Amino acid sequence: MDFTSRVLIVPGLGNSxxxxxxxxxxxxxxxxxxxxxxxxxxxxxEDWISKLDQVVMVGDPSTVLLVGHSLACSTIAYWANTFQRPIKGALLVAPSDTEADSYPSGTIGFSPVPLSKLPFPSIVVASTDDFYVSLGRATLFARAWGSELVNIGSAGHVNVASGYGDWPEGLALLKKLD
Incomplete structure (x- = not known):
């Protein structure tokens, strides 16, 4: 599989x-x-969105695809609201609900989760049993952001702990945005 876009991997809390x-x-x-x-x-x-913007603005932002996981989904939503860059799109996987009691403390400025429409195409990937976000909240985020929602069933937080290493189905979703 080949990608024509400049793809930026945006990890969440703790890195990937x-x-x-x-x-x-x-x-x-x-x-x-x-x-x-x-x-x-x-x-x-504020620090995370500034860093994201610096990296996006190296070159032509219209060629950029973002791949966010967990807290990075909120980071991308905050960044989009702040900078309004004309990127190609974003794959937003397992968006964490920073307003939920289950979300770890120690993050600053990521709550409430932004609910403004994203100014670029996006796909939200959610599961039915993610500890960090209910399917209902992930659905709310996808609708608010104007994203296509892909429910992948019982997949936990779509990370290594839930069995997701190499993830060809995710690459196929990303290719839809390329």
């Missing part, structure tokens, strides 16, 4: 480990690049 599908994709495709953050474990929304 070596066996996470985001890391595997980054190693598999030379035009996939991780957006690094200074502070992975106690993130500040």
């Amino acid at each position: 480990g070596e066996q996470h599908w985001q890391s595997l994709w980054e190693r598999q495709f030379p035009n996939f690049e991780r957006v690094g953050q200074t502070e992975w474990d106690a993130p500040v929304c």
Whole structure:
């Protein structure tokens, strides 16, 4: 599978480990690049969206696809509301509900979850048993953001702990945006 876009991997809280599908994709495709953050474990929304914008603006933003997981989905929504960049699209996987009691403390500025329409095409991937977001809330986010919602069933937080390393179905969804 080839991608014509510049694909930016945007991990969530704690970054994505070596066996996470985001890391595997980054190693598999030379035009996939991780957006690094200074502070992975106690993130500040303003810092994360500023860093994301810096990386997006290297080159032509209209060629950029974002691949967010977990807290990165809210990061992308906040970034979109703040900067309104004309990117190609975003794949938003397992968006965390930062307003839920189940969400870990230690993040600053990521609540409430933004509910404004994103100014680019997007797909939200959600599961029926994600500890960090109910399917109902993920559906609400997708509708508010103007995203296509893809319910992949019982998939936990769509990470290594729930059995997601190499994830070809996710690549196929990303290809729809390319």
